[in-house]
Amino acid sequence: MKQFQYVRPTSQQSVIDALTKPGTKIIAGGSNLVDLMKHGVMSPDKLVDINKLPLRDISSIMGNVRTIAIGALALNSQVAEHAMIKERLPLLSQALNAGASAQLRNMATVGGNLMQRTRCPYFYDTALPCNKRNPGSGCGALEGFNRMHAIFGQSEKCIAVHPSDMAVALAALDATVEVVGKKGRRYIAFKDFHRLPGDHPELDNTLAKDELITNVIVPENNFAKNSYYLKVRDRASYAFALVSAAVALDIDNGRIQDARIAMGGVAHKPWRFYEVEKALKGKPASTETFEQIGELAMQGAKAYKENAFKLKLTPATLVEALKHAARIA
Known part of the structure; x- marks a missing residue:
């Protein structure tokens, strides 16, 4: 693992400013990013620890449609066991409890869960070809070991799958991802947040480089x-x-x-x-x-x-x- 700079800002604006510089990555629980750094898959120059930001609340919001807002730093375990989530969004609670070990759920955050990267072995092994890790190098899984891989929406550039359980439930629940960046606040429909591989499998989602996830908003429903x-x-x-x-x-x-x-x-x-x-x-x-x-x-x-x-x-x-x-x- 190469040396990197580490900062721990206390404001969203400081995080956004830091993200404008190349080689900068956000870290919260680190349950995926640290693994990727150890394997040499990702080698950021600077880590921005966002754990001091006030983004852990889980709250009900009244409006034309009543919604539940889940802070990006809320822990997976916290969300899964929250009384309001279990009562009104049990599908989300079930998915989170299916998603990882108790130890990981106690570290992993909602925002980090959305940002986690594929577990395709060709992505993790830097000696093997992978268009997601090294664009233009080829997709080793196409003719290789592809037991875990996609059967929908794939391309000749990448057939990897997204690993999150939580994200599957949020997709079904028509969630929205709230983000802030240099251009202000915007809301991304969950169906548009993650990308299909197409010709650019290295791009996992539609976040701009200077944007920070602040909340996941889920409309209440009759389900x-x-x-x-x-x-x-x-x-x-x-x-x-x-x-x-x-x-x-x-x-x-x-x-x-x-x-x-x-x-x-x-x-x-x-x-x-x-x-x-x-x-x-x-x-x-x-x-x-x-x-x-x-x-x-x-x-x-x-x-x-x-x-x-x-x-x-x-x-x-x-x-x-x-x-x-x-x-x-």
Whole structure:
């Protein structure tokens, strides 16, 4: 690990000013960034520790639509066990508790969770080709070991997947990311925050270089009673998802009035199934309906040598999650 400068400012403006200089990275819990530095994947010249900023609150905000604002420095464990989150956004609590070990949840922050980078082994090994780490070097996973990799939204430049469980739930819950930068404050719809690889897989998200995440804002909804997060992984202890599903249903008299579906482990970003959500509206909440939806969800999927099993695992996971959410499992 190379030497770096370390600063700990106490104001948002100081952080923004620091970010305008090349080679500067933010650190909070450090549960991903420190690993990347140890592996030589990232070598910042300067670390800006933001832990002194007042960004840990979790609060309900009244307005035309009542929302819950979660500070960027709120710990994953704090959010997962917060009474208001468990009552009004149980899907988020479930996803966070599925996401990592207790030790990591006690260090990792909400903002850092959004910014974490892929766990693709070709990204982590600096001796191997990776367009995300070294643009133009090639994607080693295309013809290599790609068991964990994407089946939706990939490109010939990158087939890595996003590792976050929390982000999958936030995608399903139509969250918004509040950021501040040189140009002031702006709000990014969660669906637009993370990027697909396209020709520039080195760009994980749509943040400007001088922008700081301050809050994640989630609208309250009618999904608390019928939501479920299902994570399929190689072992029950801490492991990243092979496939995961965040599903939320609004059911009245046995029929689905509204639905939200996002999946993890299948794309470069949390993957929303908008057409599937539309198809569920007005349908009975039944196993038959969900199995039909599982087939619809796989349109456009493309597998590789090692991950063809995901073509079956993905719809099976989705159907199982929908059954749990509807309480017919």
